Amino acid sequence: MNSPENSSVDRVHAVLRDTFGFASFRPHQQQLVDGILQGKDVFGIMPTGGGKSLCYQLPAVVADGCAIVVSPLIALMKDQVDAALSNGIRAACANSSMSIDERTAAARAYGGGELDLLYVAPERLAADGVLERLRHCPTGAPAFFAIDEAHCLSEWGHDFRPDYLVLGKLRDAFPDVPIAAFTATATQKVASDIATRLQLRDPVRVRASFDRANLFYEVRAKRDWETQIVEFVRSRPGQSGIIYRTTRKSVEATAGLLNANGISARAYHAGLAASERSATQDAFIRDDSSIIVATIAFGMGIDKSDVRFVVHGDIPKNIESYYQETGRAGRDGEPSHCLLLYSPGDAVKIRRFCDDIVDDAERQRTLDLLREMERFASVPACRRKSILHYFEEDYTEENCGGCDYCAGEFAEVDATRDAQIVLSAIARSGERFGAVHICDIVTGAATAKIRQFGHDLLKTYGIGKGQPKAYWRSVLDALIAAGILKVSDDTYGVPKLTEEAWEVMRGQRKFARHEDTRTEREKTSSRRGAAAAVDDIAYHHGLFEHLRTKRKEIADAAGLPPYIVFADKTLRQMAAYMPTDNAQFSQLHGIGTHKLATYSKAFLEAIANYLQQHPEAARDRQRLTAATPPAATIKRPRGETYQITLDMLRQGLSIEAIAKARGVVMSTVEGHVAQLIESGEEINWKSIVPAETASLLRNLFEQHGSGALSPIIAAADGAASYGQARILRAVIAAESADES
Numbered sequence: 001m002n003s004p005e006n007s008s009v010d011r012v013h014a015v016l017r018d019t020f021g022f023a024s025f026r027p028h029q030q031q032l033v034d035g036i037l038q039g040k041d042v043f044g045i046m047p048t049g050g051g052k053s054l055c056y057q058l059p060a061v062v063a064d065g066c067a068i069v070v071s072p073l074i075a076l077m078k079d080q081v082d083a084a085l086s087n088g089i090r091a092a093c094a095n096s097s098m099s100i101d102e103r104t105a106a107a108r109a110y111g112g113g114e115l116d117l118l119y120v121a122p123e124r125l126a127a128d129g130v131l132e133r134l135r136h137c138p139t140g141a142p143a144f145f146a147i148d149e150a151h152c153l154s155e156w157g158h159d160f161r162p163d164y165l166v167l168g169k170l171r172d173a174f175p176d177v178p179i180a181a182f183t184a185t186a187t188q189k190v191a192s193d194i195a196t197r198l199q200l201r202d203p204v205r206v207r208a209s210f211d212r213a214n215l216f217y218e219v220r221a222k223r224d225w226e227t228q229i230v231e232f233v234r235s236r237p238g239q240s241g242i243i244y245r246t247t248r249k250s251v252e253a254t255a256g257l258l259n260a261n262g263i264s265a266r267a268y269h270a271g272l273a274a275s276e277r278s279a280t281q282d283a284f285i286r287d288d289s290s291i292i293v294a295t296i297a298f299g300m301g302i303d304k305s306d307v308r309f310v311v312h313g314d315i316p317k318n319i320e321s322y323y324q325e326t327g328r329a330g331r332d333g334e335p336s337h338c339l340l341l342y343s344p345g346d347a348v349k350i351r352r353f354c355d356d357i358v359d360d361a362e363r364q365r366t367l368d369l370l371r372e373m374e375r376f377a378s379v380p381a382c383r384r385k386s387i388l389h390y391f392e393e394d395y396t397e398e399n400c401g402g403c404d405y406c407a408g409e410f411a412e413v414d415a416t417r418d419a420q421i422v423l424s425a426i427a428r429s430g431e432r433f434g435a436v437h438i439c440d441i442v443t444g445a446a447t448a449k450i451r452q453f454g455h456d457l458l459k460t461y462g463i464g465k466g467q468p469k470a471y472w473r474s475v476l477d478a479l480i481a482a483g484i485l486k487v488s489d490d491t492y493g494v495p496k497l498t499e500e501a502w503e504v505m506r507g508q509r510k511f512a513r514h515e516d517t518r519t520e521r522e523k524t525s526s527r528r529g530a531a532a533a534v535d536d537i538a539y540h541h542g543l544f545e546h547l548r549t550k551r552k553e554i555a556d557a558a559g560l561p562p563y564i565v566f567a568d569k570t571l572r573q574m575a576a577y578m579p580t581d582n583a584q585f586s587q588l589h590g591i592g593t594h595k596l597a598t599y600s601k602a603f604l605e606a607i608a609n610y611l612q613q614h615p616e617a618a619r620d621r622q623r624l625t626a627a628t629p630p631a632a633t634i635k636r637p638r639g640e641t642y643q644i645t646l647d648m649l650r651q652g653l654s655i656e657a658i659a660k661a662r663g664v665v666m667s668t669v670e671g672h673v674a675q676l677i678e679s680g681e682e683i684n685w686k687s688i689v690p691a692e693t694a695s696l697l698r699n700l701f702e703q704h705g706s707g708a709l710s711p712i713i714a715a716a717d718g719a720a721s722y723g724q725a726r727i728l729r730a731v732i733a734a735e736s737a738d739e740s
Helices: 009-018 029-037 052-062 074-086 100-111 122-126 162-173 188-198 225-234 248-260 274-285 319-326 344-354 360-378 383-390 416-428 435-443 448-452 469-481 499-505 526-534 541-558 568-577 593-613 615-626 640-650 655-662 666-678 691-704 710-716 722-738
Strands: 042-045 067-070 091-094 117-120 145-147 179-183 204-207 215-221 240-244 265-268 291-294 307-312 336-342 410-414 485-487 495-497 512-516
Touching: 009 029, 009 052, 029 042, 029 052, 029 179, 029 204, 042 052, 042 188, 052 067, 052 179, 074 091, 074 117, 074 274, 091 100, 117 122, 122 162, 145 162, 162 188, 179 188, 215 383, 225 240, 225 248, 225 307, 225 336, 248 265, 248 291, 265 274, 307 319, 319 360, 319 383, 336 360, 344 360, 344 435, 344 469, 360 383, 360 469, 416 435, 416 469, 416 495, 416 499, 435 448, 435 469, 469 485, 469 495, 469 512, 541 568, 541 593, 593 615, 640 655, 640 666, 655 666, 666 722, 691 710, 691 722, 710 722
Parallel strands: 042 179, 042 204, 067 117, 067 145, 091 117, 145 179, 215 336, 240 291, 240 307, 265 291, 307 336
Antiparallel strands: 410 512, 485 495
16 A cells, blocks of 8 residues: 555545545545555545545555445446546456456456456355455555445444444454444444454544535425325426435336326335336436436435435434435535425334344334434424434524424414313323324324223313314424423333423423424325316316317217316316326316327317417416416325236226135225226226116215215115215216316
8 A cells, every 4th residue: 555655645636636526535535545645544424425435445546456345236337337437446346246257347446456446245245255356456455445335334223234343354354454443323323342342442523514505405204295296296397306215116106107297207115126226227317317216225325416305205214214214305505405294104004113133222222213213303493403413513693594394384373272282191090101193182082092091081081172183283282392201111012101291281380392384284185186176277268169169079079078078177287287298188177098099189279280370378387387376286096906907907807806816805896987087087887886886876965975984885775785875976076076
């Protein structure tokens, strides 16, 4: 390895300029680079976007020999190597996904002194004989080891990986080779554990600030997540973003939702073929796809600097994961947005996974980290200060100017009475039940558990039914945050009363909480939501009449009543939004796949012709669109199973035949039919619900309403099935929405 004298300052700055194209170092980089070139161990804790990769790539170019970079994600190694090669750095990788010939070529290049950087996975280093083979090179050993994502070494971290433990052998195998450790997230405890496991010797330490000043942090109550995500992305046209979900199923559902609403998005998760994941990643990096919906594995190591937003559709498992994932936004230093949709129910799901952790200590650590994350999401406070406090960094500003709390989205209100209601429910139920059950008691839920323990007889049962469960959960979370309630250390996190809690209940102490002033739209069915939204839509009347004429022309040619082609409400949306392509046309009320294929060309041409002849209408388009409620165009996509049923219906198969062919009960297929009708598909429902049954059901819906089906089925006295009732309810809703 070159001595400090030979690795002159001029040489380092020349490589920085000529190889990487930078005129100067970012903060802390030169300290770490110089440390490596002086043969010292280094430990860099730097936030995502802080330029960690340059800290080991630059010394690899300057130093004699080849540096070994240990990276945890095989799928991203090729991108890291490609990026290095594009800068003229001699780089290769060796991992289990490569062919024997490819690994042999990499080993030959390393042994011949033809590489500056060799990327390997930790499990590759653990293979028999690999550490010894690293001596087979002109210098007799690696120039240095760079351990990326070093937090994976620590059992106290958020992403512990047993494969990383092999790295503890590096110091014994190569006592004279420097070790450089890098991570974007590490508390003091985790950092100490990393240094011990790697046997770092008096390392050059850099702990940069975790403050990402260009990121705006926002947490919103998760209500109608489909509408919330679509509206958020729509408000940022052309911007690049990542949407994180916890499961493969939710990733697919969210990507489908966005595409159904005319927003091009791709899914990324471990269940996809490696070639598909690679293609998706490449498309994102090259701006061929601006939106990626992914599980948390996506984004680590991706050097895409212009990600303008990161959305978490579910709560992350811990603050370190949240920080790392949000850190993939705004790496170029430009303003970027981080949105978290929070529902207490999401954390409940994560706790169920925690039950599968065999080791008691590990399970408890995981639960403690989750509770920290819940506190961040549920308790209004400066988001930036909360994140930095977790990483043991003080933030002294009163207002960070970069989060929803500091932007004034919350107001302090007296909540003493509501706190007393929650505390009383906890006391009267014996401090034995979790937050969900306490909220069920307060809101008067009719659950089996409530009846089992006789909690429907408590004085507090149903006293808070005027507010939704989410409200009472926010009160309970605020009590925990204030220390008025403590949480048990077991898996269930049972709230326990403190002396302060009794003071509040006795009226000896006031309690105030910060209330979110933002209003979240509650979820409604796609048909009801669309119908309500288009009632008072602003539209161009001349274009509307032009489209009525086109509809009459098409209907007459097909021998159909005009309303069968499109309802007036659909034409009014056309006259408001003035779509220019199929993607926009498909967002309109009442447009299913059949009508899209059959009528879109004629109506798009009619709109284009009218706008060409009436330029004033084109000028109105932006004003009219802006005046339209965003929820009017949220379409909730059908899953693949619904599409299969639709295809089979179009083949002329009966409900019974479809159920038999698919191995499901008839009620399942009938449920599919109801959903298809609600989403705007033309279904010959009269072949499924006989006229006599339909007439009976219509009368019963008029008498009993359409809110619940149980009274309808009971009154029908065997003359109609549950599935038939669902279908006719969907038909009635569709007819109501289509009335002019």
